[in-house]
Amino acid sequence: MLTPAELVWLIAAVAKGDEAAFERLYAATRAKLFGVVLRILRRQDLAEEVIQEAYVKIWNSAGQFNPGLSSPITWMASIARNRAIDVVRKRTESSIEEEPAAMEVAADTPDPLARREMTEELKRLLECVGRLEPDRQKLVLLAYYNGWSREQLAAKFATPVNTVKTWLRRSMMDIRECLGLE
Amino acid sequence: MMAYSEDHIALAAEYALGTLDADERAQVETMMSVDKDFTAMVQAWEQKLGVLNQMVGSIEPRPEVWDKIRTAIGHSAPQEPLVLPQAAPPPPPVPDISELAVAMDDSNVIQLSAKVRRWRNIATLTTAIAAALVAMIAVQAWRPELLPEGIRPKKPRTQVVEVKVPAAPVPSAQYVAVLQKDVGSPAFILTVDGATKNFTVRKVGAAAEPGKSFELWLISDRLQRPRSLGVIGGSDFTARPVLSSYDADTINAATFAVTVEQAGGSPEGKPTSAPIYAGKLIETVPPAAAPPPAR
Numbered sequence: 001m002l003t004p005a006e007l008v009w010l011i012a013a014v015a016k017g018d019e020a021a022f023e024r025l026y027a028a029t030r031a032k033l034f035g036v037v038l039r040i041l042r043r044q045d046l047a048e049e050v051i052q053e054a055y056v057k058i059w060n061s062a063g064q065f066n067p068g069l070s071s072p073i074t075w076m077a078s079i080a081r082n083r084a085i086d087v088v089r090k091r092t093e094s095s096i097e098e099e100p101a102a103m104e105v106a107a108d109t110p111d112p113l114a115r116r117e118m119t120e121e122l123k124r125l126l127e128c129v130g131r132l133e134p135d136r137q138k139l140v141l142l143a144y145y146n147g148w149s150r151e152q153l154a155a156k157f158a159t160p161v162n163t164v165k166t167w168l169r170r171s172m173m174d175i176r177e178c179l180g181l182e
Numbered sequence: 183m184m185a186y187s188e189d190h191i192a193l194a195a196e197y198a199l200g201t202l203d204a205d206e207r208a209q210v211e212t213m214m215s216v217d218k219d220f221t222a223m224v225q226a227w228e229q230k231l232g233v234l235n236q237m238v239g240s241i242e243p244r245p246e247v248w249d250k251i252r253t254a255i256g257h258s259a260p261q262e263p264l265v266l267p268q269a270a271p272p273p274p275p276v277p278d279i280s281e282l283a284v285a286m287d288d289s290n291v292i293q294l295s296a297k298v299r300r301w302r303n304i305a306t307l308t309t310a311i312a313a314a315l316v317a318m319i320a321v322q323a324w325r326p327e328l329l330p331e332g333i334r335p336k337k338p339r340t341q342v343v344e345v346k347v348p349a350a351p352v353p354s355a356q357y358v359a360v361l362q363k364d365v366g367s368p369a370f371i372l373t374v375d376g377a378t379k380n381f382t383v384r385k386v387g388a389a390a391e392p393g394k395s396f397e398l399w400l401i402s403d404r405l406q407r408p409r410s411l412g413v414i415g416g417s418d419f420t421a422r423p424v425l426s427s428y429d430a431d432t433i434n435a436a437t438f439a440v441t442v443e444q445a446g447g448s449p450e451g452k453p454t455s456a457p458i459y460a461g462k463l464i465e466t467v468p469p470a471a472a473p474p475p476a477r
Binding site for chain 2: 019022023026030031032034035036038039040047048051052055056059060069070071073074075077078081085086089090119121122123125126127129130134137138140141143144145147148149150153168169172173175176179
């Protein structure tokens with residue numbers, strides 16, 4: 001993985017239409033972005049489509065990246081993740097029954113290096129999530145990592161959708177206060 | 183930045199979290215397109231929550247994905263036209279080389295097309311003869327029937343290559359415990375991999391006093407006494423597999439506690455002082471189980 005500063009530099013080059021920089025940016029970030037969207041979409045074919053669309057969007061909107069607002073990897077992952085969430089929300093509304101058998105769960109390659117790199121920001125956020133009631137911790141993390149809708153969360157927690165809605169909102173407000181966000 | 187109502191703040195936060203429905207997401211995207219401050223608020227939430235992705239394992243996409251991305255951006259970027267010589271026969275339609283790579287799912291052809299592409303770039307800078315050659319190679323690979331009898335390849339160059347799609351590995355659950363004395367002063371962060379039960383401890387607080395060591399214990403009501411998981415905090419980062427002998431339920435329900443022991447750890451295999459830091463595991467990255475039905 002390149003350093004954030006190197007990624008910022010590559011995105012700036014991509015904004016000028018530098019295809020070689022774009023290839024390096026792709027090589028450095030594809031596996032992380034694919035891991036994020038595959039967890040949400042749970043289907044290789046859909047995840048590949050979303051990754052394609054995400055990188056085309058990254059290519060086209062590299063000029064809008066503001067390193068003062070976002071870290072490069074979070075900016076890129078947000079583009080991919082938002083696309084993945086859009087896809088699952090639309091699919092859920094049409095028909096969830098079309099879903100083929102879920103992918104088999106395979107063991108992850110342990111990645112202790114990634115954990116070595118756990119940033120201060122992650123520690124701080126986990127601390128704030130850790131202050132929520134245990135059910136709400138799970139709710140927030142399932143929502144983020146698996147991209148579940150309120151309906152899916154309501155089914156998981158055997159609780160009405162409106163209750164999930166209230167819990168989510170309060171949890172986000174609690175996290176906001178804990179992080180000291182404006 | 184202007185002041186937003188709590189409704190707006192919650193909307194931005196839930197957009198970043200991902201829990202809005204399709205209509206609400208469209209609403210947020212519309213607001214973002216007209217309101218820069220609201221966009222900044224959404225991005226701030228994306229940035230705050232985005233650090234959670236550090237816990238998600240990397241998975242390599244198939245190489246074909248890059249070919250498709252390159253094709254897609256190739257269409258939107260200006261491309262140099264292929265220069266054909268004046269004297270050449272009427273040029274047959276020259277396919278876009280990148281389309282060729284997609285149309286024939288064939289590694290040989292993809293390799294060839296990459297070469298053709300390189301040649302095409304050189305051709306625009308060098309001679310017209312080279313350009314004609316390139317056009318002919320492209321046609322040979324693409325529409326052999328357009329070529330005169332003599333130089334038509336004997337067989338179509340297309341061949342089917344089976345591409346095996348490996349089952350995509352889905353990351354296992356990741357658990358984290360913040361071991362702290364009180365809220366806001368974490369001393370250690372314990373991470374457990376759900377599949378391997380390997381654990382890692384990061385020291386974020388102070389070091390042990392000289393002549394003392396921090397020892398990590400697993401405390402469970404299923405076990406008679408605390409079990410030592412070893413001395414930690416000697417360096418910033420400790421990784422060990424010793425949890426593998428405990429079952430998942432015990433690990434998930436356990437309290438992880440840290441005591442101060444003599445250098446090297448308690449000689450008796452049990453804690454000699456009260457814990458100074460403790461915490462329980464939170465599931466951070468859940469296993470990719472089948473989602474429950476939407477309703």
